[in-house]
Amino acid sequence: xxxxxxxxxxxxxxxxxxxxxxxxxxxxxxxxxxxxxxxxxxxxxxxxxxxxxxxxxxxxxxxxxxxxxxxxxxxxxxxxxxxxxxxxxxxxxxxxxxxxxxxxxxxxxxxxxxxxxxxxxxxxxxxxxxxxxxx
Amino acid sequence: xxxxxxxxxxxxxxxxxxxxxxxxxxxxxxxxxxxxxxxxxxxxxxxxxxxxxxxxxxxxxxxxxxxxxxxxxxxxxxxxxxxxxxxxxxxxxxxxxxxxxxxxxxxxxxxxxxxxxxxxxxxxxxxxxxxxxxxxxxxxxxxxxxxxxxxxxxxxxxxxxxxxxxxxxxxxxxxxxxxxxxxxxxxxxxxxxxxxxxxxxxxxxxxxxxxxxxxxxxxxxxxxxxxxxxxxxxxxxxxxxxxxxxxxxxxxxxxxxxxxxxxxxxxxxxxxxxxxxxxxxxxxxxxxxxxxxxxxxxxxxxxxxxxxxxxxxxxxxxxxxxxxxxxxxxxxxxxxxxxxxxxxxxxxxxxxxxxxxxxxxxxxxxxxxxxxxxxxxxxxxxxxxxxxxxxxxxxxxxxxxxxxxxxxxxxxxxxxxxxxxxxxxxx
Numbered sequence: 001x002x003x004x005x006x007x008x009x010x011x012x013x014x015x016x017x018x019x020x021x022x023x024x025x026x027x028x029x030x031x032x033x034x035x036x037x038x039x040x041x042x043x044x045x046x047x048x049x050x051x052x053x054x055x056x057x058x059x060x061x062x063x064x065x066x067x068x069x070x071x072x073x074x075x076x077x078x079x080x081x082x083x084x085x086x087x088x089x090x091x092x093x094x095x096x097x098x099x100x101x102x103x104x105x106x107x108x109x110x111x112x113x114x115x116x117x118x119x120x121x122x123x124x125x126x127x128x129x130x131x132x133x134x135x
Numbered sequence: 136x137x138x139x140x141x142x143x144x145x146x147x148x149x150x151x152x153x154x155x156x157x158x159x160x161x162x163x164x165x166x167x168x169x170x171x172x173x174x175x176x177x178x179x180x181x182x183x184x185x186x187x188x189x190x191x192x193x194x195x196x197x198x199x200x201x202x203x204x205x206x207x208x209x210x211x212x213x214x215x216x217x218x219x220x221x222x223x224x225x226x227x228x229x230x231x232x233x234x235x236x237x238x239x240x241x242x243x244x245x246x247x248x249x250x251x252x253x254x255x256x257x258x259x260x261x262x263x264x265x266x267x268x269x270x271x272x273x274x275x276x277x278x279x280x281x282x283x284x285x286x287x288x289x290x291x292x293x294x295x296x297x298x299x300x301x302x303x304x305x306x307x308x309x310x311x312x313x314x315x316x317x318x319x320x321x322x323x324x325x326x327x328x329x330x331x332x333x334x335x336x337x338x339x340x341x342x343x344x345x346x347x348x349x350x351x352x353x354x355x356x357x358x359x360x361x362x363x364x365x366x367x368x369x370x371x372x373x374x375x376x377x378x379x380x381x382x383x384x385x386x387x388x389x390x391x392x393x394x395x396x397x398x399x400x401x402x403x404x405x406x407x408x409x410x411x412x413x414x415x416x417x418x419x420x421x422x423x424x425x426x427x428x429x430x431x432x433x434x435x436x437x438x439x440x441x442x443x444x445x446x447x448x449x450x451x452x453x454x455x456x457x458x459x460x461x462x463x464x465x466x467x468x469x470x471x472x473x474x475x476x477x478x479x480x481x482x483x484x485x486x487x488x489x490x491x492x493x494x495x496x497x498x499x500x501x502x503x504x505x506x507x508x509x510x511x512x513x514x515x516x517x518x519x520x521x522x523x524x525x526x527x528x529x530x531x532x533x534x535x536x537x538x539x540x541x542x543x544x545x546x547x548x549x550x551x552x553x554x555x556x557x558x559x560x561x562x
Contacts, residue, residue, distance in 0.1 A: 015151060016182075016223065017345075073514075102427050104346040107222040109513035110213060114221065 009118045010034040016111060018103040020045040020081070024119065026092045027060035045081070045098050052078055052098060059085060064092045077101055084109070086116045088123070095119060140233045141373070142168045143499040145216045145531040147226040153187025156225050157195020164227045171201040172229035173237045174367055176275065176501075177208035177354055178535050179225035181344035189352050189359040192225070197357055204229075205239045207367045208354040209277045209342030212506035213516075215534040217527065220520040222345070222509070228501065228533040235371035238263035241355045242324075242364045245279055246315040249323040252364050257331030260368040269370035273559070275501065276328060276339030278364040280538035281319040281400075281462055283348040283453065284310065293430050293453050300456035307397055307455075315362045318400040322464040322551040324364050325541040329549035335368065336377055336544055338559045340503040340537025346510055348452070348538070373498060374562045378491050379542050379555050381446060382484030383437065383474035388417050390438070395467045401460040409457035418473065429454060434511040434554070440471045443548040448474060450507050450553045462539055463551050476554070478515050481508055485519050488558050489526040496562045500532035505554045509536040 006024060011034050013022045021041040024032040034040045038049075045052070059074055067087050074085040074094075082105070086095040095116050099108055146164030150156040156179070165172060175196075183192045189210075200206065213222035240259030242252025260274070286295070286303055295303070311317030319341050328337060342351040353360040390413065394404035405413035415422060424432065430451060437448035438461070449471075453460040465471065502523070509516055523532065540557050543549035 012149075012151075104510055105431075106510035106513040106516075107212060107345055110220055110222040110509070110516055113514040113517055114219065 005122050006032045006119050007035045009115050013115050014040055018099050018108055019097050021098040023096050025096050027057055027064055063087055086112050142231045143531045144168050144229050145533055149224040151186050153183040153192040154195035157192040158198050160225045160227050161196045161199035164229045168231050170231045172204055172231045174205040175227055175229045177227045178211045178214050180223050181210050182223055205237050206356055207239055207365045210352045211535045211537055212343050212346050213509050213536040215520050220516050235369050236264055236267035237369045240366040245362050245364050246320055247312055249320040250327050253324040253327035256364055256366045264368055264370050267370040269372055272335040272370050273375050274335040274337045275367045276541055278321045278324055278341045279362045280341035280343045280351055282316040284316045293427055294425055295455050304455055318398050320398055321539055325549045325551050329543040334545050336375055338503055338557055339541035341539045343506055343538035346506055377544055377559050378488050379557045380484040380488040381555055382480035383476050386473045386475050388473040390417055390471055392465055392467055399464045401458050403458050410459045411457045434507050435476045436473050437554050438471050439474045440466050440469055442550055445550050447550055448554045481512055482518050484556055485522050488556055492560050497530050498561045501559045502534035503537050503540045503557045506536040506538050507554050
């Protein structure tokens, strides 16, 4: 995943203090992780990762059901954390971030949206161009 | 007579490394100009503090920017320009114009002696610009915002209801002045600036971090400063127009502060009752809402008063024991009213503001919006960007999300605002 341009977008997002973990995922599948996989997730999230991961899968069943109907964002709070889901339009995939429950979420949301737009642009690039860009 | 030549450019960088970002923001801005800029306004988010530091950031800028350019700026919660909307990165606006004289000023120790700092700034501007023959006068002020104190055994909490809070309040006035923490005292700065430079239109705002109010920095030439006010003044033949909008509606819930502290920024009593009890009762809120989410909740319910007919919203920053602490001054024995905002009303106020402007001959725009609006709107801020981009099209603009805003029009009352949207357009 090291040369994946989407992983690089996730790397950027993860550098923000209040992003504890982030990924592009769909139900039962994490499609893209940051370049160092979950090694770069902040330590705070490790203890609760399993339960958050399970809860995420349940949210993805809702995303799968309603993304075609225009569902663009979802979030849930679990213990001291919030999971933010930014859905890629008309797909079952979402950009997911785990943030502290008391984070200044407004500011984070702006960079989540910038990342979603950046990833969408990458997804729209023809596969060949993407391969060239990563070599 | 020399031909008049005006060039305005906006640039930015999203690089993480402070020096590289400094170079890129300078290069991407001035490469659009054919002659050196007369001034360079630079804003960045707080992130470069941990990625090389702000001195390195400025060093990077000066690797590219012609020596002697007037540079002012500081840290902000976020920014917008023609490219987009960001809460990480840096941006700049540069102007090169033949019919303009420019001066900069700096005043230090704003939290200890704001009047002295503002006076120093005003003197620097007057000294250079009093000789200028251009008629239209304008000033941009950038001031260090308030800092939430770190309290032993408590940390940086926004709601402190324990006994420690009471003890803390007793010493807070003296501690804030000595350590230069607590309120930014920007009300006093704009009052002094507008008295000393009464013919200048003024727009400004306070530097801040990522809305934690732990630290913030100001940029002045090659220096990175704290607890300072920086001003950029210019006299020119360009015309300016300044407009403020809010998107707030009165709720009818009124309260009169009767006992104040902390440079008049904190209400200890409302109608002679402990402020927090009275506030919660009037709002119809239970004490269970007194948690760390209080600040975010009240972003949609600012407490407002009118200063010579101009609405002045105040955002609740902290609750310490029974006391409500605001970011700026609140009037004692004056009627205040809770106003309400919605995402829709905040977005609509942007359109309402820009609808008051002509597009013809517009040269550039400089906008100061409150970081509380950014926090309240979150990713709906992109709707604001669409409206602004539709208005400016290819005309350069820069919007900063500051921690409180300053506005003054000659002949009117200077105001320190929160939760406002302020546009200065130049023609």
